[in-house]
Amino acid sequence: MNPHRISVKLYLDDPAALDAEAVVPPFHRYIREDAVGGIPIDVARYAHVVNGPGVLIIGHQLDYAIDYAEGRAGISVTRKRDPEGTLVEQVRDLATEAARLSLLLQGEDGIGDAGRVGTGEALVTILDRYEAPNDDETLVRVEPTLREAFEPLSECAAVEVTRVGGAREPFAARVAITAARPLERWAEGSAALA
Amino acid sequence: MSTIGWRDRLQGQMDPELAEEIEVFENQVELRKDGRVDERVFAETRLRRGVYGQRYDNGQRHDGVEHRRLEFPSGDLTKGPETLWDAPGMLRIKVPWGGLTPLQIDVLAELAEEYSDHVLHVTTRQDIQLHYVHIEDMPTVMRRLAAVGMTTREACGNGVRNLTACPLSGVCRTEAFDVTPHSEALFRFLLGHPDCQDFGRKFKIAFSGCADEACGLVMMHDLGAIARVDVVDGQPVQSFDVYVGGGLGTTPHQAKLLAGQVPLGELLPTVQAVSRVFARLGEKQNRNRARIKFLVSQVGIEEFSRLVREEREILPYDPRWTAHLEDGLLPEDPARALDTGAEDDGADPAFLAWRENNVYLQRQPGYAVVTIPLPLGDISSGQSRLLADVARRFVGDTVRTTVEQNIVFRWVRLEDLRDLHAALAEIGMADPYAETIVDVTSCPGTDTCKLGISASRGLAGELRERLAAKSGELDEAVKGLRIKVSGCFNSCGQHHVADIGFFGNSRKSGGRVVPHFQVVLGGQWQENAGSYGLAVGAIPSKRIPEVVDRITNQFVADRLPGESFLDWSGRTGRKGLAAIIEDLKQIPEYEDDPALFSDWGNPREFSIGDIGVGECAGEVISSTDLELSFAESIAFEAQVALEDGDIERADDRAYRSMITAARALVRTELPDVPEQDDVIVREFDTRFVETKRFQDRFAHGKFARPLLERHASGQSVATEEHARTLVEEAQLFIDAAHACQIRMAGATSATQ
Numbered sequence: 048m049n050p051h052r053i054s055v056k057l058y059l060d061d062p063a064a065l066d067a068e069a070v071v072p073p074f075h076r077y078i079r080e081d082a083v084g085g086i087p088i089d090v091a092r093y094a095h096v097v098n099g100p101g102v103l104i105i106g107h108q109l110d111y112a113i114d115y116a117e118g119r120a121g122i123s124v125t126r127k128r129d130p131e132g133t134l135v136e137q138v139r140d141l142a143t144e145a146a147r148l149s150l151l152l153q154g155e156d157g158i159g160d161a162g163r164v165g166t167g168e169a170l171v172t173i174l175d176r177y178e179a180p181n182d183d184e185t186l187v188r189v190e191p192t193l194r195e196a197f198e199p200l201s202e203c204a205a206v207e208v209t210r211v212g213g214a215r216e217p218f219a220a221r222v223a224i225t226a227a228r229p230l231e232r233w234a235e236g237s238a239a240l241a
Numbered sequence: 242m243s244t245i246g247w248r249d250r251l252q253g254q255m256d257p258e259l260a261e262e263i264e265v266f267e268n269q270v271e272l273r274k275d276g277r278v279d280e281r282v283f284a285e286t287r288l289r290r291g292v293y294g295q296r297y298d299n300g301q302r303h304d305g306v307e308h309r310r311l312e313f314p315s316g317d318l319t320k321g322p323e324t325l326w327d328a329p330g331m332l333r334i335k336v337p338w339g340g341l342t343p344l345q346i347d348v349l350a351e352l353a354e355e356y357s358d359h360v361l362h363v364t365t366r367q368d369i370q371l372h373y374v375h376i377e378d379m380p381t382v383m384r385r386l387a388a389v390g391m392t393t394r395e396a397c398g399n400g401v402r403n404l405t406a407c408p409l410s411g412v413c414r415t416e417a418f419d420v421t422p423h424s425e426a427l428f429r430f431l432l433g434h435p436d437c438q439d440f441g442r443k444f445k446i447a448f449s450g451c452a453d454e455a456c457g458l459v460m461m462h463d464l465g466a467i468a469r470v471d472v473v474d475g476q477p478v479q480s481f482d483v484y485v486g487g488g489l490g491t492t493p494h495q496a497k498l499l500a501g502q503v504p505l506g507e508l509l510p511t512v513q514a515v516s517r518v519f520a521r522l523g524e525k526q527n528r529n530r531a532r533i534k535f536l537v538s539q540v541g542i543e544e545f546s547r548l549v550r551e552e553r554e555i556l557p558y559d560p561r562w563t564a565h566l567e568d569g570l571l572p573e574d575p576a577r578a579l580d581t582g583a584e585d586d587g588a589d590p591a592f593l594a595w596r597e598n599n600v601y602l603q604r605q606p607g608y609a610v611v612t613i614p615l616p617l618g619d620i621s622s623g624q625s626r627l628l629a630d631v632a633r634r635f636v637g638d639t640v641r642t643t644v645e646q647n648i649v650f651r652w653v654r655l656e657d658l659r660d661l662h663a664a665l666a667e668i669g670m671a672d673p674y675a676e677t678i679v680d681v682t683s684c685p686g687t688d689t690c691k692l693g694i695s696a697s698r699g700l701a702g703e704l705r706e707r708l709a710a711k712s713g714e715l716d717e718a719v720k721g722l723r724i725k726v727s728g729c730f731n732s733c734g735q736h737h738v739a740d741i742g743f744f745g746n747s748r749k750s751g752g753r754v755v756p757h758f759q760v761v762l763g764g765q766w767q768e769n770a771g772s773y774g775l776a777v778g779a780i781p782s783k784r785i786p787e788v789v790d791r792i793t794n795q796f797v798a799d800r801l802p803g804e805s806f807l808d809w810s811g812r813t814g815r816k817g818l819a820a821i822i823e824d825l826k827q828i829p830e831y832e833d834d835p836a837l838f839s840d841w842g843n844p845r846e847f848s849i850g851d852i853g854v855g856e857c858a859g860e861v862i863s864s865t866d867l868e869l870s871f872a873e874s875i876a877f878e879a880q881v882a883l884e885d886g887d888i889e890r891a892d893d894r895a896y897r898s899m900i901t902a903a904r905a906l907v908r909t910e911l912p913d914v915p916e917q918d919d920v921i922v923r924e925f926d927t928r929f930v931e932t933k934r935f936q937d938r939f940a941h942g943k944f945a946r947p948l949l950e951r952h953a954s955g956q957s958v959a960t961e962e963h964a965r966t967l968v969e970e971a972q973l974f975i976d977a978a979h980a981c982q983i984r985m986a987g988a989t990s991a992t993q
């Protein structure tokens with residue numbers, strides 16, 4: 048499978064603590080200081096849209112967002128173009144980027160702990176209805192990939208994958224991670240976890 | 242790859258002509274990628290298919306400290322002059338007369354997720370836009386749209402743009418008759434029509450069901466049709482009054498009556514004849530004079546009408562002119578037949594507030610139109626899907642977009658209102674602010690538009706939030722006002738027809754550039770946008786909420802019983818209005834209020850385009866600044882004179898203000914320029930116009946022309962319309978002088 052776009056979302060521990068607009072200045076700075084990858088272009092503000100994409104760093108290859116889709120706030124990172132490595136690596140890299148962004152935000156004055164995400168759960172979305180319709184067949188095809196991507200993020204290699212959403216929605220799988228490694232380890236990336 | 246997959250899967254589901262078009266476009270994309278099509282040719286090709294550029298698509302972005310190059314993988318490959326291949330683009334999707342089905346909404350949501358940024362944006366002309374789409378994804382997006390009967394064809398470029406119509410057509414209590422079938426027939430007839438391929442500029446059409454309400458905004462369109470019914474020999478006879486030559490932009494024009502009582506079967510050939518005359522005689526070289534409004538002004542409406550009649554006589558017969566009439570004009574059917582017909586009028590305050598502002602009772606008893614306000618015209622893909630489900634449940638296919646950037650459901654049974662409200666509230670779409678002052682309209686502005694000067698969306702969002710927070714305390718007279726914001730003088734946000742309008746510009750202070758908005762008061766929404774507001778002064782962006790507070794408070798304090806904002810602003814006069822906000826014009830030192838030097842929602846220090854921030858922060862105000870502000874006060878006198886009906890003085894003051902601004906620029910290089918108009922204009926022409934330094938990157942030399950022409954003619958023009966135009970142009974001339982000065986300062990600091 049060579050999907051058009053993939054996204055990984057980690058959920059904020061305390062969604063009410065974070066004001067989406069508070070990330071706008073740091074997001075602009077991350078672009079200026081090359082703190083994020085994927086050829087960032089600009090910051091898009093959609094916090095006024097209920098359950099919307101929130102505030103994003105829109106890039107050529109990657110989008111980073113404080114994302115309010117499904118009515119649950121999280122940090123999501125989407126690969127839009129020029130994927131590198133296997134599908135397993137692509138998914139794990141997105142989880143790494145989401146973890147990195149969380150750590151960056153936690154280091155910001157005025158954000159701190161409000162930027163913390165949990166590691167017990169991730170949502171993987173494949174934004175390609177042609178390659179990956181949201182049905183059980185796709186789940187069968189991608190489950191091994193998702194397991195392989197997330198198992199190293201668990202101390203005991205224990206993950207559970209369930210499909211979510213209806214047929215009109217993009218394929219999405221909730222990954223529950225038992226005894227998840229700390230966020231700092233996630234942020235170190237594939238090589239450190241091998 | 243899914244690109245090829247979609248093409249194969251959707252074969253047979255698309256209109257064959259559209260499918261062919263998309264195929265050709267896809268080939269063009271490939272050819273351009275290989276460098277086998279010229280970039281200019283490709284740019285026009287893609288624009289005609291609704292594929293626009295977006296901000297930063299020249300690969301340059303000011304990051305708040307310096308200009309940075311965006312290092313895209315395709316390097317220097319372009320999709321048009323100064324437009325990089327990999328840079329994000331906007332796709333405008335036509336929604337003729339605003340009509341949408343739940344299935345189309347589903348597909349739009351899919352596309353927003355897979356190719357854009359999860360947001361559908363409803364525009365001020367009832368279109369839908371997707372932003373940040375890559376050029377190579379466009380053909381697939383177009384195919385998926387075509388499979389549900391949607392097109393992007395001629396959504397941009399020099400052709401017939403989306404055709405707009407009043408969202409209440411067919412259900413309105415005051416309309417003459419339903420314009421929907423006529424709008425649809427005209428839309429299909431003109432799409433790709435050979436007579437519309439040779440325009441020098443875009444062509445916008447609107448329909449309205451009556452003359453008095455706003456709805457279709459016919460008077461600000463290149464061409465508009467207003468429905469009417471007359472009784473002839475005791476029988477009601479339907480026809481259209483056809484108007485031509487309106488438009489906003491830098492020089493707003495009201496449309497003029499081309500032909501009254503045009504029989505239904507004559508509408509399409511009449512528009513076809515207009516198209517031919519426009520294609521043949523309209524300006525082609527100078528984009529800034531190419532809209533039909535300039536042609537109509539130039540030859541006069543009588544002569545233009547004669548040319549159209551002459552052209553009509555020789556048009557070869559086309560059966561499509563009347564096919565839609567012969568088919569019978571079927572009215573839209575409600576999705577749900579009435580049951581009890583009785584409305585449950587419970588006392589839940591949230592429901593009652595929503596019921597008051599968002600519900601319009603249809604002409605058909607028992608049914609209503611419900612407005613779903615979209616903040617800044619945005620709706621997320623997830624919400625769109627949920628909204629499509631709500632539509633399926635209550636109203637079926639009778640959904641429309643509006644020019645106020647909202648969505649309406651038609652044919653809602655009154656007995657369903659409570660359930661509909663509950664269903665909308667559940668998905669966060671039951672804001673009770675439809676068509677109130679909270680429901681601010683805005684163009685894309687600096688968020689995504691290349692031409693944006695100030696952050697129109699940032700400002701609109703801020704105003705919306707503040708006004709929503711105090712909506713309970715707002716005076717009834719204020720509640721119904723309209724606010725509209727454009728990011729620059731091009732007026733895409735339609736600020737000219739708002740009670741309170743703003744358009745973005747900028748001013749220099751102490752070596753830095755400060756984002757501003759020009760305040761435009763007293764535009765008329767009624768009577769199809771029957772008259773335009775006039776500018777009363779430019780104020781720093783961050784102080785605009787204060788402007789809104791002051792203006793609305795003053796209105797409430799001064800208002801005579803029953804007086805409208807339009808009448809109040811007319812009575813108060815320009816001088817009186819300007820006095821309310823005069824002190825807000827003062828720009829403090831940067832150190833005293835740095836926030837004023839950045840725009841709404843954007844912490845980067847403000848900059849316009851490639852202009853660097855001068856390094857002379859803290860510099861005292863220069864003599865050029867002083868002279869330009871002097872020019873502005875003369876322009877203001879011109880506006881006051883116009884208001885007092887003193888046409889001659891208005892003309893003279895407008896001209897004087899331009900001379901003063903031109904002199905300010907000339908003096909930067911020739912400090913001793915004499916106070917003689919001939920010398921000033923000559924020096925200005927040779928130093929600034931001929932060297933193209935006065936040129937705006939996009940508007941080119943248009944802002945200089947009024948001065949040069951008015952000077953060359955050597956005399957005052959007598960008519961009110963000319964004077965009004967000159968007064969508007971004088972303000973733009975001064976804005977352009979400010980911009981030119983900023984560019985010069987940038988260039989100087991860059992070379993220092």
Ligand code: HEM
Binds near residue numbers: 368463489532733
């Ligand atoms: C790259 C972005 C854009 C550019 C370069 C652009 C350009 C212009 C220009 C030059 C005008 C002045 C009038 C003229 O001479 O045609 C104008 C007017 C207008 N544009 Fe845009 N525009 C842009 C985006 C938009 C968007 C996103 C909308 C919303 C659909 C829009 C809707 C309008 C409207 C409603 C008017 C004024 C009404 C009229 O004159 O008929 N424009 N635009």
Ligand code: SF4
Binds near residue numbers: 727729
């Ligand atoms: S008004 Fe100006 S900033 Fe706004 S969309 Fe039009 S061209 Fe862009």
